[in-house]
Amino acid sequence: MTNLESELEAARRTISTDSYPMSVGELTNMYMGGDLIIRPPFQRLFRWDDDQKSRLVESILIGIPLPSIFVAQDKDGRWELVDGLQRISTLLQLQGLLDQDAFPALTLTGTKYLPSLGGLVWDHEDDEKALTPAQRRDVKRAKIDLKIVQRESDPKTKFDLFQRLNSFGSKLSSQEIRNAQLVGVNPDFVEWLTGLASHEAFGTLIRLPENDIKRKYDEELVLRFLYLHEKSDDEIRSIRNFQDGLEEFSINLAINFDYDYRVAAERVFRDTFDRLVAADEKILGRWDGAKQDFKGGFLNSSFEALAVSLGYLIRNSIDARTDLRECAIEFWSLDAMTARFATGKSTEARLSMMVPAGREIIGA
Incomplete structure (x- = not known):
């Protein structure tokens, strides 16, 4: 066995993963039930502005596939968000499910393809100010591919995964990235x-x-x-x-x-x-x-x-x-x-x- 093959075998033993699609509605239910964890220090890194958030909703409504998100399974079997904070937090805020003091329910802005999104919210007693029931179902049924780092994986490997995922095109600082994963190791x-x-x-x-x-x-x-x-x-x-x-x-x-x-x-x-x-x-x-x-x-x-x-x-x-x-x-x-x-x-x-x-x- 060559040195490279030995290194590959050792590295692969440190991480175990799975992958399958889930709907936004299923992920929302997991979050509400405490099975999808976004820890408060991680949530403070939620930085998208309303235009960026609205473009995500636009993508879902017109059928553009969303990138994968990564979660790490903890010792109790819950999933801790590793990568995908902006997307998941946007979808939760849209539904009014994040801390209302820090993140009031999202009011959408007009987008390139859907300028009429401007001013709409998830739900409102005035139907003209909210997404329709059909549009809300479209959002909830949209699929997101999940990459799951399973609990038997080495904690250091989970940390390294987060660092690598957030080093490509991310505007988070080194310490923001570091904190977001460290909190999953030891809050x-x-x-x-x-x-x-x-x-x-x-x-x-x-x-x-x-x-x-x-x-x-x-x-x-x-x-x-x-x-x-x-x-x-x-x-x-x-x-x-x-x-x-x-x-x-x-x-x-x-x-x-x-x-x-x-x-x-x-x-x-x-x-x-x-x-x-x-x-x-x-x-x-x-x-x-x-x-x-x-x-x-x-x-x-x-x-x-x-x-x-x-x-x-x-x-x-x-x-x-x-x-x-x-x-x-x-x-x-x-x-x-x-x-x-x-x-x-x-x-x-x-x-x-x-x-x-x-x-x-x-x-x-």
């Missing part, structure tokens, strides 16, 4: 991650634009901190693909998340950012020697050199300097800290310089 872990991102000192220091917050970049930074602050300098320098390492770390952490880790990591996280914000709320910006102040927004280089380094020292009970503002100024005084370096290196190259340099400066 408590994702809730904890969200809680850390809401820590006041952390939010004050990173000062992210609203759009970055919506796209969960703050939660990605929390994961980056957790991933990197545990590593030695040699381990930092040995990182070859940062994103792959972060994915592997996050899925393993969600699977093996326990109370002891939670308490220890939360203590280090809060202590790190509480110390930094006490030193200077703008400390994660760039030091401007001429103005004797930190300028601009949050920088990854500062985050890695200061926050990740300080977290490492706290976690390992290594004495750290208390004059963190002076530490940051020293960091920005290093010969290597030029604009060219900060923007011209890969993540891996930047980490291999920033983290060890920060630890050397901050260490007492």
Whole structure:
């Protein structure tokens, strides 16, 4: 057996799938009965505007086949949505079945082929304002092909499947994609991650634009901190693909998340950012020697050199300097800290310089 054949055999053993069509009505009934799961953190990624939603309804009414959706079977036999959130959520919202506070029943807009859809809803006491009973039946009877990842499949494989499905033409951020599948592995872990991102000192220091917050970049930074602050300098320098390492770390952490880790990591996280914000709320910006102040927004280089380094020292009970503002100024005084370096290196190259340099400066 060749190496490739061995690899194929091993990979195929990690995932078991099935496939068959179901009607929109059947899927709706499964959702209402609790057998089709769209977890709340996943549902927050529902981003289509009303025009996109109306074009989906148009496609169904004029008979255009819909793409497959993917579900993963959990240990109780329920199906968790893996790919197809926008389509399924649109069909549920159309019927008024999603959280009414977050997603009021859909009012359709006019479309290319069906301009008269504009202003119509699923059901209304005034017949002229709603889809007809025949049109509603057409929607409910429309078939969608389901790809089912069965429960005996490896959880890491399910995670990888979601990542791959959402990397083609998706506008979701890396962390949105990551969260959506992690919540299927361990929703408590994702809730904890969200809680850390809401820590006041952390939010004050990173000062992210609203759009970055919506796209969960703050939660990605929390994961980056957790991933990197545990590593030695040699381990930092040995990182070859940062994103792959972060994915592997996050899925393993969600699977093996326990109370002891939670308490220890939360203590280090809060202590790190509480110390930094006490030193200077703008400390994660760039030091401007001429103005004797930190300028601009949050920088990854500062985050890695200061926050990740300080977290490492706290976690390992290594004495750290208390004059963190002076530490940051020293960091920005290093010969290597030029604009060219900060923007011209890969993540891996930047980490291999920033983290060890920060630890050397901050260490007492």
